[in-house]
Structures are given as C-alpha cells and as structure tokens.
Amino acid sequence: MIAPPKPDLVTVNIDGKEIAVPKGTNVIEAARLVNVDVPHYCYHPKLTIVGNCRMCLIEMGLPAVDPATKAPIIDPATGKQKINWIPRPQIGCGTNVSPGLHVKTTSPMVKEAREGVMEFLLINHPLDCPICDQAGECKLQEQSTGYGRGYSRFIEQKNVKPKRTQLGPRVTLDDERCILCSRCIRFSKEVAKDDVLGFVDRGSYSTLTCFPGKQLANNYSLNTVDICPVGALTSTDFRFKMRVWFLKQTNSIDPESSVGANTVVWSREGQIYRVTPRRNDEVNDTWMADSGRELFKAVNAPDRLATTASIDTLVAQAAALFKANSTPGAIAVVGSGRSSVEEQFLTKQLAAALNATASTHLVSRVGQGDKLLISADRNPNVRGALVTGLISALPSQKLTALAAAIDAGKIKVVVSVGEDLAAVGLTAAQLAKVSFVYLGTHVNPTSAAAQVVLPTLSVFEKNGTFINQQFRLQKFAKAVPGPSGATDDLIVLAKLVTAASARLSSAPLAAIPSDLGSLWKLLAAEVPVLGPITYANLPETGLLLDATPFVALPFVEGETLHFKPVAPAVAVTV
Amino acid sequence: MAVITVERKPLTLLERTYLPQIVGGLATTFKHLIAPKKTLEYPEQRPAIPPGYRGVPTLVRDPNGREKCVSCQLCEFVCPPKAIRITPGEISADQTDRAHVEKAPLAFDIDMLRCIYCGLCQEVCPEEAIFLQNQYSMSGYTRAEMVNHKDKLYELGGTLPDQHYKWDKKKTAEEHGNAH
Numbered sequence: 001m002i003a004p005p006k007p008d009l010v011t012v013n014i015d016g017k018e019i020a021v022p023k024g025t026n027v028i029e030a031a032r033l034v035n036v037d038v039p040h041y042c043y044h045p046k047l048t049i050v051g052n053c054r055m056c057l058i059e060m061g062l063p064a065v066d067p068a069t070k071a072p073i074i075d076p077a078t079g080k081q082k083i084n085w086i087p088r089p090q091i092g093c094g095t096n097v098s099p100g101l102h103v104k105t106t107s108p109m110v111k112e113a114r115e116g117v118m119e120f121l122l123i124n125h126p127l128d129c130p131i132c133d134q135a136g137e138c139k140l141q142e143q144s145t146g147y148g149r150g151y152s153r154f155i156e157q158k159n160v161k162p163k164r165t166q167l168g169p170r171v172t173l174d175d176e177r178c179i180l181c182s183r184c185i186r187f188s189k190e191v192a193k194d195d196v197l198g199f200v201d202r203g204s205y206s207t208l209t210c211f212p213g214k215q216l217a218n219n220y221s222l223n224t225v226d227i228c229p230v231g232a233l234t235s236t237d238f239r240f241k242m243r244v245w246f247l248k249q250t251n252s253i254d255p256e257s258s259v260g261a262n263t264v265v266w267s268r269e270g271q272i273y274r275v276t277p278r279r280n281d282e283v284n285d286t287w288m289a290d291s292g293r294e295l296f297k298a299v300n301a302p303d304r305l306a307t308t309a310s311i312d313t314l315v316a317q318a319a320a321l322f323k324a325n326s327t328p329g330a331i332a333v334v335g336s337g338r339s340s341v342e343e344q345f346l347t348k349q350l351a352a353a354l355n356a357t358a359s360t361h362l363v364s365r366v367g368q369g370d371k372l373l374i375s376a377d378r379n380p381n382v383r384g385a386l387v388t389g390l391i392s393a394l395p396s397q398k399l400t401a402l403a404a405a406i407d408a409g410k411i412k413v414v415v416s417v418g419e420d421l422a423a424v425g426l427t428a429a430q431l432a433k434v435s436f437v438y439l440g441t442h443v444n445p446t447s448a449a450a451q452v453v454l455p456t457l458s459v460f461e462k463n464g465t466f467i468n469q470q471f472r473l474q475k476f477a478k479a480v481p482g483p484s485g486a487t488d489d490l491i492v493l494a495k496l497v498t499a500a501s502a503r504l505s506s507a508p509l510a511a512i513p514s515d516l517g518s519l520w521k522l523l524a525a526e527v528p529v530l531g532p533i534t535y536a537n538l539p540e541t542g543l544l545l546d547a548t549p550f551v552a553l554p555f556v557e558g559e560t561l562h563f564k565p566v567a568p569a570v571a572v573t574v
Numbered sequence: 575m576a577v578i579t580v581e582r583k584p585l586t587l588l589e590r591t592y593l594p595q596i597v598g599g600l601a602t603t604f605k606h607l608i609a610p611k612k613t614l615e616y617p618e619q620r621p622a623i624p625p626g627y628r629g630v631p632t633l634v635r636d637p638n639g640r641e642k643c644v645s646c647q648l649c650e651f652v653c654p655p656k657a658i659r660i661t662p663g664e665i666s667a668d669q670t671d672r673a674h675v676e677k678a679p680l681a682f683d684i685d686m687l688r689c690i691y692c693g694l695c696q697e698v699c700p701e702e703a704i705f706l707q708n709q710y711s712m713s714g715y716t717r718a719e720m721v722n723h724k725d726k727l728y729e730l731g732g733t734l735p736d737q738h739y740k741w742d743k744k745k746t747a748e749e750h751g752n753a754h
C-alpha cells in the first residue's frame with residue numbers, strides 16, 4: 001500500500017499498480033506515470049481533448065458501493081472492495097481520474113478494441129510508407145506493429161483524396177494519409193490563434209483543407225507537421241530530403257529571441273536537415289516558431305567566414321594591434337547578446353585585460369514580440385551578459401557612446417564579438433577611423449573593414465549556455481562540426497585574453513581555459529549565482545537562476561507563453 | 575631424453591630403377607591429355623552463371639521502362655558495409671506518367687569497393703527495385719571508378735519481369751477509386 005494521498009491527489013489502480021496522481025489527470029497521463037503506454041492519436045498533452053480517434057480505449061471500473069447506504073461492497077472471495085467493471089471500453093484521453101478508479105490496459109477486450117480501431121484506420125490508408133516522410137516516426141506504423149492484422153480484409157476500392165496540397169508556404173498535405181485526428185485544427189485554433197484548417201465532407205470522405213481563400217501561413221504552421229501523428233502534414237522544406245532514422249538528434253536552443261525555445265537539431269554526417277521543438281513545459285511547451293527552424297541554413301551559407309591562416313598568427317596580429325595602442329582607454333570591446341554565457345564571461349575577461357571595462361558595449365536587438373514564442377528582445381542572451389557582469393545596465397540599440405568616443409579620437413581599436421557595427425549606428429567614416437578585431441561567422445561590413453578577422457562558430461557548431469528571459473540557464477550542444485578555417489569562439493577568446501594580458505605585462509594570468517569543464521569552475525567562482533552549476537550537470541530543461549539583482553530593470557520583453565515581465569516593458573521601437 | 579633411432583630401409587631393386595614412378599606419372603599426364611577440359615580460357619570464355627547468383631547489385635526498371643526505386647533508403651540503412659549512398663528527390667507534378675510515385679532517387683551510388691555482395695539490399699527493398707544479378711567482374715584504375723552511379727546501375731540492371739505493377743495499380747485505383 002502506498003502512503004495516504006495528499007488532498008489534491010487521487011489514488012488509482014492501473015493494471016494492478018496503485019498510484020497517486022493529481023486530480024484532473026487523465027488516464028493516459030496517469031498510466032504514463034506507471035510506465036504503461038496507452039496508444040493514442042488525437043490526444044495531445046497541450047491541446048484540448050476531443051476523443052475522436054478511439055485508439056486509447058481502456059477497460060475501467062469503480063469501487064462498488066451500496067446504492068442505499070453508500071457502504072462499500074466487499075467481495076467475499078478476495079475480502080477487498082468489489083470493482084464494478086464497465087462492460088464497454090472507455091476512452092483514456094477523455095477520462096479523468098477519480099478516487100479508486102481501476103483501469104485495465106492489457107485485457108483481451110482492450111486488445112480487441114485497439115485492433116478494431118487500427119483496422120478501420122487503415123481501411124483507406126494508402127500504405128505508402130516507402131515514400132512517406134513520416135516513416136520511422138509514424139504513430140500508425142508503431143501501433144500497427146502491436147495491433148495491426150498484417151493483411152487487409154478490405155477488398156473494396158479505397159477512397160481517393162488529394163495527394164499534394166500546398167496548405168501554405170511551408171506545409172504540404174497528403175490527404176489520403178490523414179486519420180482525421182484534428183490535432184492540426186486544434187493547434188491552429190488554440191495555440192496559433194489562426195483558425196484556418198477544417199474538415200470538409202463526411203464520414204470516410206472527410207478531407208482536411210484550408211478554409212476558402214485562407215492559407216496555413218502563420219509563423220507556427222510547422223508545429224502542425226510535428227504533431228500530425230501520421231505523414232499527412234509534411235514540411236515542404238524537409239520533404240523527401242532524408243529518412244529520419246539516419247538523423248542524429250542534438251539538443252539545442254532556438255537563438256532567435258530571448259524566449260529560448262528548446263529544440264532538437266537533426267543532422268547527418270555534419271549536415272543539418274531540420275530543427276524541431278523539444279518539450280519544455282516551463283518554456284515552450286512542445287512548440288517553436290517556423291522562423292527558428294530556418295536558422296540552420298546560415299551554417300552552410302556561401303558568405304561564411306573562414307581563414308587559411310592559423311589562429312595563432314591571427315591572434316598575434318591582434319596582439320600587435322593591442323600593443324600598439326596601449327594607452328588606457330584606447331581599446332573598446334563590443335560584446336554580444338548572441339554569445340553564450342561562457343563567451344560573454346571571456347569577453348569580460350578580455351575587456352579587463354585590455355583596460356576596456358569602461359568602454360564595453362552590448363548591442364540590443366529589438367523586434368515585435370508575437371506574445372507566443374518570439375519575444376521583443378531578439379538577443380538570446382542579454383541576461384547572460386548581466387549575470388556574468390559583462391554589462392551592468394541594459395544595452396541600447398545604437399552605440400552612440402562608442403561613436404562619440406571614436407569621433408573624439410579616444411578609441412583606436414575596437415574588438416567586436418560578432419556585432420556588425422555598421423548596423424548599430426557607426427558611420428563608414430567612423431569605421432574607417434579605427435582598427436577592428438572582428439570575431440564572427442558571416443561576412444558583413446565590419447568584417448570587411450576589420451584588420452584582423454577571426455572566424456568563429458555558429459550556435460549549431462559549439463557547446464554553451466544561454467540565459468533566457470525567465471533567467472533560466474539552458475544549454476545547447478554541438479550538433480555538427482564547424483567548417484575548416486573557423487575556430488571555437490571560446491578558444492579564440494581565451495587566446496585573445498592571454499595575448500592581451502601579455503601586452504600589459506601585468507601578473508601573467510593563469511592560462512584562461514577554453515574548455516567548458518574548467519571554464520565553469522572559474523565561472524562558478526566569480527559569479528556566485530552560478531555557484532554549484534557545471535555545464536555537465538545542468539538539466540536538459542534548464543535551471544531557473546536567482547534574478548533578484550535584476551528584476552527591477554526595464555527589460556524590453558512583453559508577455560509571451562509562460563512569461564510575464566516583472567517590470568513594465570519599455571516602449572518598443574522597431 | 576629418449577632418442578629413437580629410425581632405421582632407413584634400403585630401396586628395392588625395382589625402386590632403384592625409378593621406372594614405376596615415371597610410368598605412373600606419364601599415365602596421369604596422358605589421361606588428362608584426352609579427358610574433357612576442366613578450365614575456361616577466361617576472359618574470352620565466361621562461365622555460365624547459375625540462377626540465384628549474387629553478383630553486382632543493380633537497379634532495374636519495370637517493363638514499362640520506369641524506374642522502380644523510390645529512394646526509400648532502406649537498402650542504404652541495411653547495407654552492412656555502408657556501400658550505398660542515396661540522395662532522394664521529388665518527382666515533379668508535371669511528369670504525368672509517374673507523378674503519382676512522388677519520389678525517386680536524385681543520385682544513387684554503390685561503392686563496389688565496399689560492397690560485400692551479401693544481398694541484403696535486394697532482400698529489404700519494398701519496391702523490388704534492386705537486384706544482385708549475374709555481373710561478377712568489376713575493375714577500375716581508381717577508387718572513383720569503382721563507385722557505380724545511378725546511370726551505371728540502371729545500365730547494368732536492365733529490365734526484369736514485374737510481378738506486381740504496383741504503381742500502375744495505384745494509378746488505376748486513383749483514377750477509379752472512390753473520389754468524392
């Protein structure tokens with residue numbers, strides 16, 4: 001027997017195992033807690049329940065009580081309270097737990113019910129797994145293994161439906177494969193708030209389609225592809241590109257805004273094929289924006305920076321620049337809200353070694369928030385710069401202070417970590433007045449003007465952490481190796497710090513580590529709030545940090561999914 | 575250590591003449607001179623390949639001349655030495671005779687320096703599109719030459735009789751099925 005349940009818990013019995021679950025849990029979720037799988041198609045934990053696929057049928061019963069006295073009826077054979085089993089199967093998704101509920105998921109009745117449902121679902125199914133993109137991650141395939149007949153008794157002609165409908169710019173629909181679960185319809189209506197999908201016709205002729213004159217074009221349309229349990233909705237971009245069983249999955253973070261949606265990057269042999277959301281109930285549920293799924297295309301862009309020179313030669317060139325401008329305050333550092341926490345920490349070390357702490361800048365990127373999973377702050381890691389102490393006030397969009405200092409002739413060298421200074425308010429004349437050391441991934445006016453260009457890696461090619469708008473520290477991992485001629489940002493920064501501190505001939509800094517293990521030890525020592533954390537022990541769903549020192553700052557974010565700003569957001573100028 | 579002395583027997587008179595051995599040897603030689611030949615003058619003469627022989631894997635067309643492979647990549651997955659490499663592609667909607675197949679390989683390479691002639695690709699193929707046929711001799715001067723590309727694979731494979739006409743049936747079903 002388990003301990004008496006807490007008030008908001010109810011004890012249920014699933015396949016003979018007793019478990020206490022919160023009130024309001026349905027049978028599918030309760031069964032999941034005791035590692036019992038209840039097959040389902042239409043149920044999705046983040047959508048309303050409709051109960052139309054009937055795959056989740058279970059057998060259930062309630063403890064018997066005397067109708068008159070409400071006294072429990074004891075079964076004389078076992079000495080326990082009798083269970084009144086309901087003679088018909090019930091749907092697990094639409095049944096919430098109640099005290100004493102008994103559930104059987106393995107009884108012959110349940111098995112027969114599942115087999116019956118599977119047979120009906122496959123009646124009009126085209127069975128084109130060899131050409132179907134969902135093959136390998138298809139719920140219909142999975143359940144057919146357990147509950148399919150292996151041959152068809154259906155000798156009539158199958159229904160014919162459209163095979164290649166463009167529902168929108170990114171989604172292609174094969175109607176013959178659709179099992180009419182309506183997940184996509186519910187998602188569009190409830191989450192994306194763009195009600196464009198619906199069924200037309202009746203019975204087995206039901207066909208999914210867009211309302212006349214509408215398109216499934218919102219920035220969340222590809223989530224319908226993710227939740228479609230079969231291969232009906234496919235991503236036009238990923239369609240026929242690669243079978244999913246070849247793809248390696250790497251956990252990552254969507255860097256397009258400070259929401260920090262959790263993602264999975266799917267790659268094969270160093271090439272990324274797609275990015276999908278990863279469930280994190282505190283951040284992005286199971287969704288992500290379409291725009292974040294296209295960012296990987298920049299990895300193989302033709303304008304990627306690379307060098308044939310060795311990194312040490314380039315660092316030596318930078319060191320020479322540093323040495324030639326050793327008057328205090330002659331060097332400015334522009335950090336980035338797109339860098340990882342570790343990189344920002346090293347950027348701060350670099351600024352300190354260059355005597356540039358006073359002229360350290362960060363660029364703010366502001367866009368329109370969509371109140372869902374894209375926030376107004378388009379930098380993934382401004383919070384990281386605050387926590388590591390790279391900056392102490394919120395960044396602005398234009399670097400006017402830096403521009404003024406350049407005009408006044410005070411600044412001679414600018415080290416920019418991935419920021420295009422032409423885009424943040426510096427004129428060509430100002431750019432021409434100073435020397436640049438540029439660390440970055442792609443060609444831009446600053447990299448073209450820079451004296452020393454140090455090619456670095458994109459977020460898909462390195463390990464690191466971001467701190468999102470909730471002050472949640474989240475890690476991303478290296479999905480693919482970087483191109484030849486580019487070096488990990490941490491290595492470049494560590495080498496620059498060493499070169500810069502040599503210039504000052506101050507007490508030679510203990511070699512700055514560039515591997516995450518040793519770097520986190522240093523980080524934890526200098527930044528108390530990151531105290532016991534290491535990169536390795538950080539959970540995949542992130543860790544909420546103590547944000548007390550920063551809560552009063554006027555961050556630009558408005559409300560998004562699972563996030564309410566503490567301080568009122570400043571007016572957003574786009 | 576015990577030493578065993580082996581006594582060497584002296585040869586008999588007949589043995590000392592060597593004649594029995596010479597006559598025996600010549601008899602064998604003359605027997606093979608008139609016996610039917612066991613060898614082939616390869617490469618001018620080629621052996622007959624028995625049915626079921628597992629030669630070089632090839633791609634085949636159906637009797638209508640259409641490619642059967644739909645680039646499902648199952649053979650690529652199953653191939654133990656990873657000899658197969660496929661780039662899948664889409665059949666555009668304007669190819670009316672086979673647009674309903676939707677998918678075909680853009681590129682299909684089999685590295686014959688890797689292939690171990692196991693036949694698993696043939697066994698796994700759901701479209702009966704890849705067969706190990708009777709081609710057994712492969713040679714080339716470079717590694718690159720030893721990779722059979724799609725054209726070569728179809729050239730080697732030719733056309734095999736089809737049991738199913740799957741995609742023809744699919745098209746008929748599509749045209750006469752229960753459209754609404």
Ligand code: SF4
Pocket residue numbers: 177178179180181182183184185208224227228229230232233
């Ligand atoms: S397209 Fe997919 S998600 Fe939409 S109803 Fe059909 S099976 Fe369900």
Ligand code: SF4
Pocket residue numbers: 631649652653654655656657658684688689690691692693694695696706
């Ligand atoms: S015969 Fe075997 S080794 Fe050769 S390509 Fe086929 S699966 Fe690969």
Ligand code: SF4
Pocket residue numbers: 642643644645646647648649650660695698699700701702703704
């Ligand atoms: S040859 Fe057969 S198994 Fe290989 S990709 Fe083509 S259809 Fe698939």
Ligand code: FES
Pocket residue numbers: 039040041042043050051052053054055056057091092093094
């Ligand atoms: S999952 Fe319960 S009816 Fe579909």
